[in-house]
Structure formats: C-alpha cells, structure tokens
Amino acid sequence: MKKTVKKSVLLLITVCMLLSVLPFSVSAATASISSGTYEVGNKVNVSIKYTADQNIASVVGDLAYNSSVLQFAGISGVPAGDFSTSGSSIRFVDSAFSGTSKSGSYTVSFTAIAAGSSTLSLSIEGGNDSQSFPAKASSTITVKTPVPSSNANLSSISVSNASLSPAFSANTTSYTATVKYSVDKVTIKATPAHSKSNVVGAGTFDVAVGDNNRTITVTSENGTKKSYQVNVKRLTQEETATLEQQERENDPLLVVAENVDYHISTDISDKGTFEGFSVTNIPYKSGEVPTLTTQDGEYTLYYLTADDQSVADWFYKDKNDEFKRLCYITVANRLYIIENPEDDFKTPDGYYETTYDLTMGSVKAFKSDDKSLKDFYILYCYANSNRGFYSFDSKETTMQRVPNFGTNALKVDSKQKVGWLQKFNDISTVGKIILVCVFAAVVLIITLVVLIVLKFRAKAVNEDLPLFTLENSQKEFDTVNEDDNIDF
DSSP, X not given: OHHHHHHHHHHHHHHHHHHHHSOOOOOOEEEEEOOEEEEXXXXXXXXXXXXXXXXXXXXXXXXXXXXXXXXXXXXXXXXXXXXXXXXXXXXXXXXXXXXXXXXXXXXXXXXXXXXXXXXXXXXXEEEOSSOEEEEEEEEEEEEEXXXXXXXXXXXXXXXXXXOEXXXXXXXXOEEEEEEXXXXXXXXXXXXXXXXXXXXXXXXXXXXXXXXXXEEEEEEOTTSOEEEEEEEEEEOOHHHHHHHHHHHHHHOTTEEEETTEEEEEOSOOTTSOOOTTEEEEEEXXXXXXXXXXXXXXXXXXXEEEEETTSSOEEEEEEOTTSOEEEOOEEEXXXXXXXXXXXXXXXXXXXXXXXXXXXXXXXXXXXXXXXXXXXXXXXXXXXXETTEEEEEEEETTTTEEEEXXXXXXXXXXXXXXXXXXXXXXHHHSOHHHHHHHHHHXXXXXXXXXXXXXXXXXXXXXXXXXXXXXXXXXXXXXXXXXXXXXXXXXX
C-alpha cells in the first residue's frame, strides 16, 4: 500500500514537471457595462466596452435586461441592422474589425418606463480564425419615480416694442416696460424655467395711455406658485416726442444728411478699398468709426445706411462739417470722385456743357460737338491724390486722363457748330416744354394775324372797297363803322 502511494506521488510530480516545461497560453478578454440611476421618462444610455488580447475579426454580444423597467430604443457602434431583439434580450454582431483591432465600444439606448431596477447581463465574445475570446460583465440600472419639481421661476420675460426695466432676473418679480404713443397693443411672452410649470397671464393685450399692469403667475409641477408684475406704460404724444429726441441725441451713430436719417457703419470690411485709400478708425462722438482716408488726407469717407434702407453708400463731410453723398465712378480698383472745375473755367471751343446722371445725382460734364463721340463725357475728377479732367466712356465704362482739356491743344474748328436737334436733346425736360410752348404761341399769333388780314380782304371785295394793304391798313381801321361787327 505504501509503495502504491509512493508511486502515485512520484507520477504526479513527474507530470507537473513535464507541464512546467511545455509551452502553454490562455486566451483572455475583458468587458465592462455602465450602470446608473435615472427617473421615469429619462433616456438611458448604456456603454459597453470590450477588449481582447489579440486582434480579432468580429464580435458577438448578448445583452439581457428587465423589459418591464427599460424599453429598448437602439444601438450604436455596430453596422446598420446588425442586431436583433427577442423579449428581454438583444444580440448584436460587429464584423468590421478585419483582424486589425483588439477592442470595440457600443452604446445601447433605452427609455426608462417604470420605477424599479434592471440587471444588465452581458455575454460577449470576439474571435479570429484560430481563437475566440469570451468575456462577461453585468451592472444594474435603477429607475426612480420622479419627484415633482417646485421650480416656479421664469427663465425670461419679453414685451414687444419695449425693453424691460430692470433687466430680467428670475428672482426679480416687478418690471416696467415703456412704449411710445403709437403703440396701442403689446405682446408679453413668459418662458418657465421648468418645462412642466404652467404660466398664466402672458399674451397680447391692448394698452391705454398711462399704466397698464399685468400679473404673470407661474405654477410649478408640485403646485408652488410665483407671481411676476409687468407694468406697460404707454407714453403721451408729448412724452413720446421728448423720448425720441433723447434717443436721437444719445444715438452715437445717427447722422442726418440732406434731411434723411442715416447710421454710420461700424464694419466696412466687406466694402473693399480703393487705390490711394486706407482704412482708418477715427473718433466720432463717444467712440470710433472706420473710414476710408486718402493718403493726402483730402477725403475721409464714411459708409452710411439710410434708416429706411433706401440708400447705402459712401459719404464725406464738406467744409461746413455736413455729410454729403459722394459722387463717384469706380473703374477697376480706382475711385474717381467727381468735382466741379474751377469757377473761372471756360468751356473749350468745340465742346458744350451738359450733365451726366449717376445713381447719387447729376454731375457737371462736357461733351464734344462731334456726334461720333456721343458716348464720351469729360469730367473733372479727384483720383489717387490727383485732380484733372478725364474722358469717361459711358458705353465701355473706362476712364482716360485728358491733361490738356481747356487749352488750345484741344480746340477744334470753330465753324463746326452743334446741330439744333442735338442741342434740343441736351436741354432739360422743363426747358423742352417751355420751348414747345413758346413755339406754339408764336404759331398761334401768326395764324390769328393771317386770319384777320384775310377777313378784311374779303370784306373789301364784297363792298367794292380798296383791298387791305399795309399802306392803307390804318385808314381802313379808322373808317370802320362802330355798328360793324367783325367775327373772328
């Protein structure tokens, strides 16, 4: 008996020694699944992580849960459609590894539908062509019945055509909103801080001149109440006029140009710049505004937009410090500012003075008597720190400097006169109407004179009187009887 025990022990020792020298490996993997506490109605996202100790080709996972507490909503991290549900379990397959990764992450979404707890039991296994790597994990999701909120605060109050005073704060319960006389109806909006709170007292209301008090009551989910007071004060006509004057005086960007209200643009980055100009911020009232300024300081341009949106363009300040709209033409990257020539400038022979119409107004121009140059206008311009005359091709929109305009070098044959039709076309509409009226009056007078002469000649023939002539016309008139009636 002793010999038999001795032999068994020796055999066991021998086997252990043999196993210790043979190569041996164990395949391993780890998995985890998140837990948490939620309220009924909450969205529950469960995070699953899996890692094997070798690269794998695919993963298959089975997740069991309590379907009376949680309702499955979806899963992310697996190829579309690679999952299935059966009762209270979900199976998902991820075959996107291709043997190049060891781990995967997945999110399973649920909706908490009832109070209670749900144990999540995960069995997951990854593998490749030679081995599989199983792992297990579990966690618990706890769902509680939500406690009714006592939050009876508002998150905001707004009044149309007015601003609140003081600025809104959830803990401030009394406000004033002032509206002008022209406003006879306002809309009050009140937003609760908690989605399940109820708000009463907001809406659209008529307002009379003076105080119009409104009470907004908030009832929380558990019945807690809180009231906010809003007094909408409608001004009288006189008070409105005073307020508007104060607003104008306090508006740092309001300017008046040619009896129109404008606002100075505080951002001209999208307006570009021109040759010889640079963007310069200059002081204006209580702040600074961006301008385009010429290198020689001759022009400082402001970009103004009319309050009625009818005009948005460049303006400058004249000698009286008043804003004037700039008359200009742009060609490529150069700005040609159109000015009037010197007061003593005389129109050269072969040219006549006219106007050229721009969107910002009409400017003085000169045109050649030569009809073949009807598309060309001579303009006096400031461009790139220089002044002079330029020939503007209105058809092709090009500018060409004319350095000798007004000197003998540009004189043409003085015998070449402007055609009457061309002169008539260059006259303004009012002038044309006056000329037509004068011409019609002259024709009418001549016609009356002719009719009178013919009438007297006919009378002379019928009565054997001497024919009416210039020589005896006076005599004829002197001998006409007072009883004679002359019809015209």
